[in-house]
Amino acid sequence: MKTFPLVVAAGVLSGAAIFANAFAADDEKTAPMPATTQIAVTRSWGDLLAQKPASVRSAGCKLGISAATGAVNGAVVLYCFTEKDPGEVPDGEDTLGPLTVDVEGPGDAIAQVKEKRSALAYARREAAGYLYMKIVPLRIEGKYRVKLSEETKEGDKLVTRVVAEAAVEVAGKPAAQAWSPWCDPDKEQPADALAEGDDEYASMDVANPPGGVALPDWPGYERVAIEKLPKAAQPLPPVFPAETDPSVKLEIKDGDLAVKLDEEISIYFPDEKFLTRWWVNGKPFVPDPAKLPQQKPRALAAPEILVKEARFHMEFHPERLGVKKGDTVAVQLLFCRRGWTALGEAQMARQKEAQLRDGEPVNLLFISRLSNKVEFVYSGDPTKPVQK
Numbered sequence: 001m002k003t004f005p006l007v008v009a010a011g012v013l014s015g016a017a018i019f020a021n022a023f024a025a026d027d028e029k030t031a032p033m034p035a036t037t038q039i040a041v042t043r044s045w046g047d048l049l050a051q052k053p054a055s056v057r058s059a060g061c062k063l064g065i066s067a068a069t070g071a072v073n074g075a076v077v078l079y080c081f082t083e084k085d086p087g088e089v090p091d092g093e094d095t096l097g098p099l100t101v102d103v104e105g106p107g108d109a110i111a112q113v114k115e116k117r118s119a120l121a122y123a124r125r126e127a128a129g130y131l132y133m134k135i136v137p138l139r140i141e142g143k144y145r146v147k148l149s150e151e152t153k154e155g156d157k158l159v160t161r162v163v164a165e166a167a168v169e170v171a172g173k174p175a176a177q178a179w180s181p182w183c184d185p186d187k188e189q190p191a192d193a194l195a196e197g198d199d200e201y202a203s204m205d206v207a208n209p210p211g212g213v214a215l216p217d218w219p220g221y222e223r224v225a226i227e228k229l230p231k232a233a234q235p236l237p238p239v240f241p242a243e244t245d246p247s248v249k250l251e252i253k254d255g256d257l258a259v260k261l262d263e264e265i266s267i268y269f270p271d272e273k274f275l276t277r278w279w280v281n282g283k284p285f286v287p288d289p290a291k292l293p294q295q296k297p298r299a300l301a302a303p304e305i306l307v308k309e310a311r312f313h314m315e316f317h318p319e320r321l322g323v324k325k326g327d328t329v330a331v332q333l334l335f336c337r338r339g340w341t342a343l344g345e346a347q348m349a350r351q352k353e354a355q356l357r358d359g360e361p362v363n364l365l366f367i368s369r370l371s372n373k374v375e376f377v378y379s380g381d382p383t384k385p386v387q388k
Contacts, residue, residue, distance in 0.1 A: 078136060105144045149162045180277065258312075334368050
């Protein structure tokens with residue numbers, strides 16, 4: 001167990017932001033701009049490292065995207081690898097390392113919000129390279145265009161130009177089975193009840209969600225220093241893992257859902273690190289994206305305590321899943337290292353503070369990790385849903 005000063009970062013944040021990027025030559029002596037790089041699909045480290053650096057003046061960036069197609073309520077990942085430490089990068093939700101991310105989507109799929117960005121400076125660190133990642137949500141069907149741009153100073157003018165772009169097409173079918181955040185329980189929960197467990201585990205009252213769809217998140221300004229370049233076949237971190245992770249162990253303990261990890265999380269608000277998905281009698285529950293669970297604003301001024309276990313005491317609402325007494329209910333959790341973003345008209349995010357993982361082995365680098373699935377028979381009593 002470790003203790004550190006508490007950092008709480010929670011609230012309503014925009015998803016990908018849109019900017020209109022333009023370049024105008026100010027005189028005849030201005031050099032012609034290099035051609036825009038088309039971002040290639042890269043699924044492995046070998047794919048990413050094989051890319052030619054984009055013409056980025058602050059650092060030679062090798063760029064990639066996880067896929068050129070996607071599903072409704074899905075996502076793609078942008079990757080940026082640099083051998084040279086950019087040193088200072090823009091601090092904002094619309095960044096990928098030293099670059100700005102603009103997403104043009106169908107209809108009103110992307111929030112038209114422009115952020116005022118400050119500069120985020122990391123301490124210099126010698127490494128084989130530096131990786132940045134940015135998740136692009138795909139909320140509705142249609143064609144998306146992703147543009148990466150940089151700002152440079154030419155004389156007295158700040159010039160913005162597009163250096164790379166990619167097209168992503170989203171089919172009409174939703175993602176295989178969407179993930180939903182926990183919901184706040186109906187009963188009031190005092191702040192001092194959020195940190196039970198005698199400093200050994202996090203404990204929190206939650207409720208099964210009525211719907212809503214969310215994605216794992218990853219701040220595009222977060223630098224990961226790579227000590228040693230991985231083998232070419234090593235996969236790049238996907239949004240969702242294909243297989244369960246034995247180090248994220250879910251079980252039912254005294255009627256609670258208990259999840260054990262091999263890394264530490266804060267004892268406060270553990271729901272900010274996990275998403276859920278459900279089955280009833282073996283049939284997947286399909287959440288309605290419009291029924292986004294409401295969560296109260298939260299903040300806490302107290303020393304942070306780090307633990308490796310979270311226990312969720314569930315206020316069960318059978319009507320939300322269409323469950324009857326005797327039905328078998330299954331649940332699975334997705335551990336999101338950098339929190340999650342809920343999709344909807346107002347995109348809400350939890351736990352998006354940068355936590356640098358400099359020097360972490362590449363094979364341990366992930367965006368999300370999948371727990372095993374557990375089942376219980378509904379007792380008919382929502383206050384004690386697990387039948388003994």
